Structures are given as structure tokens and as C-alpha cells.
Amino acid sequence: MTIGYLYVTRSEIDGVLYVGQSSKTDADSVANYLGSGDYFKQAIAEHGVENFTKTVLGHFDDQAALDFAEIHAIARLRADGHQLLNAGVGGPRTQREFIRAMFQRFGVLPQMPSAWLQAIDENPQEVRDLVAAGADVSTEDFYREYEAQLRQTQDLSRDCPRCGAAVDDVCRTRTGNPSKNHVGRLAPA
Incomplete structure (x- = not known):
């Protein structure tokens, strides 16, 4: 059973991207929901909703898999030099703990986009385990x-x-x- 989907929304004005996930999988929400990040909402207010296009990247039936896919998509786009309106790395809300765990395990930080992506690409199961650990918080x-x-x-x-x-x-x-x-x-x- 699908619990959510991953998407990327692109500004037709300046090409800036926003990667997000949503648990609202009804047809209307999938067609019309563009994102909710703070910087993204500012861009919508500035450029108008009509200047943004959303592409669904995949549907998921597991939250940890969706979180991993979001982290991977953001990492890939940043490593490829795209400007993103995402403030964080994606995935679980406990991003500081996830980032700390990534640094302890692989010696990488999000400010090192190519190395961050390489750690994710080369160690997908270990990263998934770190994501899952970050989702289980008080x-x-x-x-x-x-x-x-x-x-x-x-x-x-x-x-x-x-x-x-x-x-x-x-x-x-x-x-x-x-x-x-x-x-x-x-x-x-």
C-alpha cells in the first residue's frame, strides 16, 4: 500500500528546484500540491504558482524508503550543481542526528556534495539503517x-x-x- 510519494518541483522562472515528499496520494493532491518548504513558499509567493511544475519521482510503501529516496534525490541534485530551495538534507526530521551519524560513519557532511552523494551511493544499506534510526525518536x-x-x-x-x-x-x-x-x-x- 502506498504511503507517500517523492516529487521535485521546478521554477520555470529561474530553474530552482524543491524536492519533497507527501503522504497525500489522492489524485487532486498529487496534481496540485507543489510543496511546503519555507524557502519554497517564499518562491511561490514571489513568482506565482503558475510558474512551477511538479514531477513525481516515485511512490513508496515504506517511510524509511521514502526518506532514503528524498535524501538521495537532494544529494544527487546538489552534487550536480542544481540550486535547491530545500533547507536540509531530506529524510527524517532528526537531520542533525542523521548528519552527525553520516559524519561519524563516512566522514562526510552535506557541505561536501560530491562526497556526501558518494557515501550514499556506495553504502545504501548503511545509510538506510541510519535513516531508520533517525526516524525512531522521542x-x-x-x-x-x-x-x-x-x-x-x-x-x-x-x-x-x-x-x-x-x-x-x-x-x-x-x-x-x-x-x-x-x-x-x-x-x-
């Missing part, structure tokens, strides 16, 4: 990682207009869909 660890990601892409210098979280506080009101937290608190690109 709620507190999930939010610690999510908060670190929000601090990179969100402007927390004012109160959240949706939940009233104070300046510099990351809200935790939408645990079922945390990507919806802090809408309206995007940092300038």
Missing part, C-alpha cells in the same frame, strides 16, 4: 530538531500570529502537521 527529540530547523528558516523576532507564541519561542500547537506551525513567520530569503 517527541522531545523531534521538537528539539524541528526547533533548530525553524530557527534557520523562520523569523522568530515577533509573536506568532497563529498561536501567540512569544518572540523567540517555537510553537508546538500543530503536532499532527508541524509544517503548518509559524505560518507568517518566514525569515526573509
Whole structure:
């Protein structure tokens, strides 16, 4: 049974790409959903939804396989020199732990795109195991990682207009869909 799909959305204006995954597999969502990353949403606002095209790269019936495919797609595109609107490396929300594990095991970091991709290509099962380990996290660890990601892409210098979280506080009101937290608190690109 399909649990989600991997896609890449391309800007027809400047060729910038966004790689993402979605669990909404109904025909309308697959046809119309373009992505939800913070930098990507800024690009949509700037260029208009009509200037973006989405391509589905594959459907998956396992979350770990979908996470691995996303990590691999982002790594390949970055190594090939494409500009991506993705803030992270893809995969599990606990990206810092995954990156740390990749460095400890293979001596690579995402800032080394060719070496990062080579480690993934040459060690797919080990990387899949690291991805799976990163998916099994406590709620507190999930939010610690999510908060670190929000601090990179969100402007927390004012109160959240949706939940009233104070300046510099990351809200935790939408645990079922945390990507919806802090809408309206995007940092300038």
C-alpha cells in the first residue's frame, strides 16, 4: 500500500528546484500540491504558482524508503550543481542526528556534495539503517530538531500570529502537521 510519494518541483522562472515528499496520494493532491518548504513558499509567493511544475519521482510503501529516496534525490541534485530551495538534507526530521551519524560513519557532511552523494551511493544499506534510526525518536527529540530547523528558516523576532507564541519561542500547537506551525513567520530569503 502506498504511503507517500517523492516529487521535485521546478521554477520555470529561474530553474530552482524543491524536492519533497507527501503522504497525500489522492489524485487532486498529487496534481496540485507543489510543496511546503519555507524557502519554497517564499518562491511561490514571489513568482506565482503558475510558474512551477511538479514531477513525481516515485511512490513508496515504506517511510524509511521514502526518506532514503528524498535524501538521495537532494544529494544527487546538489552534487550536480542544481540550486535547491530545500533547507536540509531530506529524510527524517532528526537531520542533525542523521548528519552527525553520516559524519561519524563516512566522514562526510552535506557541505561536501560530491562526497556526501558518494557515501550514499556506495553504502545504501548503511545509510538506510541510519535513516531508520533517525526516524525512531522521542517527541522531545523531534521538537528539539524541528526547533533548530525553524530557527534557520523562520523569523522568530515577533509573536506568532497563529498561536501567540512569544518572540523567540517555537510553537508546538500543530503536532499532527508541524509544517503548518509559524505560518507568517518566514525569515526573509
